[in-house]
Amino acid sequence: MIDAIATKIAVKIKEANPEETASVEVMKFALFGIIHNTLTFATALVVGLFLGQLYETLVAAFGFMILRFVSGGYHFKTPLSCLLFSSFVFVAIPFVPLNTTWFWIINVLTLALVLIFAPSNIKEHIRVSEKFFPVFKVISTILVIISFFLHNEIVTLAFFIQSVTLITFRREVKKA
Numbered sequence: 691m692i693d694a695i696a697t698k699i700a701v702k703i704k705e706a707n708p709e710e711t712a713s714v715e716v717m718k719f720a721l722f723g724i725i726h727n728t729l730t731f732a733t734a735l736v737v738g739l740f741l742g743q744l745y746e747t748l749v750a751a752f753g754f755m756i757l758r759f760v761s762g763g764y765h766f767k768t769p770l771s772c773l774l775f776s777s778f779v780f781v782a783i784p785f786v787p788l789n790t791t792w793f794w795i796i797n798v799l800t801l802a803l804v805l806i807f808a809p810s811n812i813k814e815h816i817r818v819s820e821k822f823f824p825v826f827k828v829i830s831t832i833l834v835i836i837s838f839f840l841h842n843e844i845v846t847l848a849f850f851i852q853s854v855t856l857i858t859f860r861r862e863v864k865k866a
Contacts, residue, residue, distance in 0.1 A: 762812030
C-alpha cells in the first residue's frame with residue numbers, strides 16, 4: 691500500500707517537472723520512508739491520545755527514533771510489521787514504571803549494547819560512507835550517557851528497546 695502511494699506520488703512529481711527531479715525510483719524510495727515513518731508516528735500518537743498519554747508517547751517515539759537514526763538496528767521484513775511493532779512500543783513505554791534500581795540497570799545495559807553493537811544493520815539503509823560509522827557509535831553513546839542525566843523513565847526505556855534491536859547474531863558458513 692505505502693509502496694503504491696509512494697510510486698504514484700513520485701510519478702506525478704516526475705511528470706510535473708521531468709528536467710529538475712530525481713528519478714522515479716529515487717523519489718519513490720525517499721517518499722516510502724517519509725510516508726511509512728509518518729504513518730507509524732501518527733498511529734502511535736492517535737492511540738497515545740486516546741489513552742491519555744499523548745505527550746509521553748511523543749517522548750517515547752522521539753527518543754526511540756533519534757537513537758535509531760544514529761545507531762541503526764533490526765528491520766522487519768514488511769512495513770506493516772514495523773508499523774505495528776513501533777506503534778505498540780511507543781504507546782506501551784509510558785505505561786511501564788521503573789524504580790531507581792531498574793532505571794540504572796537498564797541505562798547500563800543500554801550503554802553496553804550501544805558500545806558493543808552500534809551502528810548495526812545501517813549499511814543498506816543510509817547513504818553515508820562507512821568511515822563515519824565510528825562517529826555514529828560516539829553519537830549513540832553520548833545520547834545514552836545524556837539519558838543517565840535526564841533521569842527520564844520514558845527515554846530510558848525507549849533507548850533500551852532501541853538498543854536491543856542492535857543485537858545481531860551472524861551465522862558463520864563453514865566451508866567444506
